[in-house]
Amino acid sequence: MIVTNVNHVPGRKILEHYGIVQGSTVRAKHVGRDIMASFKNLVGGELKGYTELLQEAREEATQRMTTQARQLGANAVINVRFATSSVAQGAAELFAYGTAVLVE
Amino acid sequence: MEFIVNHLDLSLFAVLVTVGYAAGTFAERRHYASILTRERAQRQFQVMNAEAYFAEGRVKNSFMVSGSAVISIDYFKRLLAILRNIFGGRVKAYESLVDRARREAILRMKEEALTRGADMVVNLRLETAAIGNAANRRGRIGSVEVLAYGTAVTLNKT
Numbered sequence: 001m002i003v004t005n006v007n008h009v010p011g012r013k014i015l016e017h018y019g020i021v022q023g024s025t026v027r028a029k030h031v032g033r034d035i036m037a038s039f040k041n042l043v044g045g046e047l048k049g050y051t052e053l054l055q056e057a058r059e060e061a062t063q064r065m066t067t068q069a070r071q072l073g074a075n076a077v078i079n080v081r082f083a084t085s086s087v088a089q090g091a092a093e094l095f096a097y098g099t100a101v102l103v104e
Numbered sequence: 105m106e107f108i109v110n111h112l113d114l115s116l117f118a119v120l121v122t123v124g125y126a127a128g129t130f131a132e133r134r135h136y137a138s139i140l141t142r143e144r145a146q147r148q149f150q151v152m153n154a155e156a157y158f159a160e161g162r163v164k165n166s167f168m169v170s171g172s173a174v175i176s177i178d179y180f181k182r183l184l185a186i187l188r189n190i191f192g193g194r195v196k197a198y199e200s201l202v203d204r205a206r207r208e209a210i211l212r213m214k215e216e217a218l219t220r221g222a223d224m225v226v227n228l229r230l231e232t233a234a235i236g237n238a239a240n241r242r243g244r245i246g247s248v249e250v251l252a253y254g255t256a257v258t259l260n261k262t
Contacts, residue, residue, distance in 0.1 A: 002165075002167065003168045004166050004168060004227075004255040005227050005229060005253060006155045006156075006255050008155075008157075009166060010156070010158055010163040011158060011161070011164070037247075040176055041176050041178075041246055041247070042120060042123060042124055042127075042178065042179045043178050044127065044128035044176055045127075045131040045135070046135075046176070046208075047174045047175070047176050047247055050174040050247070050249070051172060051173055051174045051249075054172055054249060058172075062168075080168060080253075081229070082231055082251055084231065084233035084235070084249065092235055
């Protein structure tokens, strides 16, 4: 599965469009990480726990998106965009969407 | 001594501000030093935020790369920002926060692209989100997440 965020696949010709595919996941971190983060909030700096969590979540969202594309018979997803929103206290939604296409 | 015991809340506040200032300033200075050396090391690597079109047969393959960083502000700077809200104007404390997060995210994306053998990154996009417990309460941003993503391209050597 080829995933790009440009509106074509560099070096390949697009044969067919299959429309929008998307994947999302809502994650919350466990209390331990939360406590660590609130300590870190005092001194500033990188919150490694959150970085990892969001990275994992984003991979999951991308995976769900590519699964959906595969079900449509596509072999690439183009023009992928990411979005983040915090839906509830301590939980974040990661969202990925793109266009499923068939390339040669 | 008696003063400290009698005004425990006040002394705790003073300690938090001092610790925040000292540790925050130190962390920021170290972070900027590391950002500068890494940016210098990677300056040959091309990244652009426009879409690129290549001649036929030029591109070997392409894949997506991303990098992200969650950076939090310290207690002292948060206080500064609250004070700044009264008078208005540039909030320098937050400016350096988002600047650091953005540059760090781009650097991480470049590192991923380099380790996976890419020659350049096209169509870079940046996404910023306020996260953490305070994200839902208006006007209380504690930490920001910046995500940088783009399409890495491997070229055929001519």
